[in-house]
Amino acid sequence: MTVIKILLLGVLYYVQGLPYGFQDKFLPIYLRSRGLSYTNLTLMKLLLLPWLLKALLAPAMDLFQTKSFWTYTSLICLMALSFLSSFISQEFEESFLSFSVILFFFNFFSATQDVAVDGLALQMLTDKDIGQGNSAQIIGYKLGAFFGGGVLFWVQIYWGLQGAFGLLGIMYCLTLLAFCILMEKQGLKHITKKSINTERLYIQNEDVELNENIQVSHKNDQQLNWKVVFREAFRTPHTWNVAVFVIFYKLGERGALSSFPLFLVDEGVPTRTVGLWNGMFGQIGSLAGSALGGILLSEKRFISKVLKFSCWFRVLPVTFQLLFILFWDQFSSPAVHWIVHYSSLLSICILQFAAGIATAAAFTVMMICSQGALQVVQTTHYTILASSEVAGKLLFSSLSGMLIDIFGLSTVYFVFVLLSLGTVFIVPEIPVKEEINKYS
Template sequence: MESSIVVLFGLYFIQGLPYGLQAGFMPIYLRTKGSSLAHVSAFKLLLAPWFLKGTWAPLVDRYGTKMRWLRASVAAMCVACCALAATDPGDSSFAALIFALNVFSATQDVAVDGVAMQTLSASELGAGNTAQVVGYKVGAAAAGLLGVVEARVGWTRMFLMLSAIYAVSYALLSAFEPKNVDAGTSGVASPKSSEQSFHGDQSEIADACQRAPGKESWESLYRSLLHTDGTLWVATFVLTYKLGEQGAISLMPLFLVDSGMSSSRVTFWCGILGMTASIAGSFWGGHLVTNRRIAPAYVALRHCTLRIIPMLAMLWVTWSMHLHGSLSILEDFSSLAGLCLLHFHGGVVTTATFTLMMQCSRNAPPRCQATHYTLLATAEVLGKMALTVALGGVAETCGYVPSLALALLLSVYPLYSLRSCPSAFLDG
């Protein structure tokens, strides 16, 4: 179990690097170069492959092996970083290369999620999802600190360092072949019988997973997967549970820069301390789910409620800035502490939610589980990014106070959704 967890952690670490590059480093870099809030937010549209990866996920399930897909995607990310090293952020090709990097990273995500579901037993889901969330966040945090690296070694060497990380990862993957991966249905622990695991015609779903990937069979596949037990509720929840939280987290660093705080201080609090708090929250969420055997839905409900408190604090700070034009020492501290606290509760909720997602996907037929999980993960990414892309334009037009008030309101709906959680997800 420990070796599998370590490998999953490493895979999710390198997967988090492109996200941290765009979510942590580039927004502050672009804002300090004079880009508008709307432009900074629109830059995140280059993450679109994460919304669309469900369209090619069946290819990963059906062709080749997941380990081959993993190696190919890591090699492609290595090449993309080499190309970015020779590209200036003002060049037209820069956006295309970032987009390509996201395509390769999203493909790696599909493959590694399939590996995780085939190698982890039911009792290991909590630990596995902790490794997933923490590894991804550590990678994102490491990439978020690229501003410090870029200032010291320059743009070209920064991307060559990223390329070297992917090259080493490829070499390690070439020597790694986990058991029970791509072995059909053998070795896959199914927590329920087929009659309990999913609704509808099971034979139709299995046939849809094994037919040639023609248009009709793909449509049948997606239709059947949507009837897997709990899918619609989980998809709706993951689409909405991060809307407000991610909106506030993406907007507050820009607010702090505009209020006169130095970019290095903002990077330290939001990049280092904020991500450290988020990682601590992810570990705590994994502990609650794995060691204390608390149902992930209960964990998510408790901390979705608690994260309202720091969001209220941040709304108060922006309102005070609007009234007085400056921040007091107390307000300055409240904004930074509120961000860290929001990161912590968000980390707990994320680990619990990813465990819910994997519980649901394990109800799908083994040959289709990677595709099913990818569909849920796509909804999760779309929910996280939807408001962050739009909120920059809202803040540009209406100001920070209405934007954060909107984020706060959107954080209330997940509480209602969790109270209607299907009973199948309420067992610890």
């Protein structure tokens, strides 16, 4: 049963990565080749708004229907949208507005699927297999992004945009079929039943006694409104310290991974070489780190140690990269320069390897923390944590380039080192489920 659950989650997270790779890697190159301006390419980032509003979608999924229902619905909508796009793809080249509308709905239904699948994972995974489940999530998502950005690019070359959308539709169709088979035939359906009819909430306010038991029935689902859902989510033990950690733990790493390859290009390292090491070899290192993280995280008592170790580990390649930046011009000897050249490229792979372990451990902590919430608000709780991580990365990524232009790369890179080191000291302790007995 564990293998089936891990396989099911891996497949679902794989198709979640398809739209990201499709929009982040494939579409900018394709649209630019068709003459789209840089301004319009930049404005297309606004189409990612549904991903930032996931926390508003999550309460609706907690309050109405089951997570499997929302997963079915999102997959069907994405499949239909893909096939529809394959038939009208010729119009996209003439109408940027039509293309933008299609992409907006791709993001909306993908964000819906993301929230629903996270809710499924919270209900399906036990303490024993939660580490492997989160590795399946990360590896599946990265493979999906690779397929969406790489394979679809080559499909478009030979069969055009119509073929790319058609293949995307086939992938969603196969995923929907696999989801139906695994959910209906392998005895997993019972874990996704709607729990709101039997969930008891303990709501503390001026009109209700502390810990008064309020039965939430199907008849008055509307009474469990967004305000109550968010309040109960934030009352979950360990929520705040986990949220603070996931906001900051990626900042130094993301800054280094986005700026150091550009430094190497500026210093004359061939773009193709940097792309090979940063893209292919680095991605392999990231996948290997995520896979190793899943193995190390199989025992719950090791999760904090694995997370702290990976945070320490990340400090080393970022520090070495700072030294490369500071003393790059000092290496005049051809032999020494050759060593530094490939050591700097290797540091990118090592950093992505460590980042893979850290990400698997961080998402495991997030999921354990969310499993400690009331079942009726678990999806909202996990989405809040996941959105905090995304918000931290997006905010810092948008500012780091400007900071480099103002203060210089070496100064800002020193900040990257400090941020990477600082996360070691805010690693949260593993939430203990027994601490939430006051809710039951």
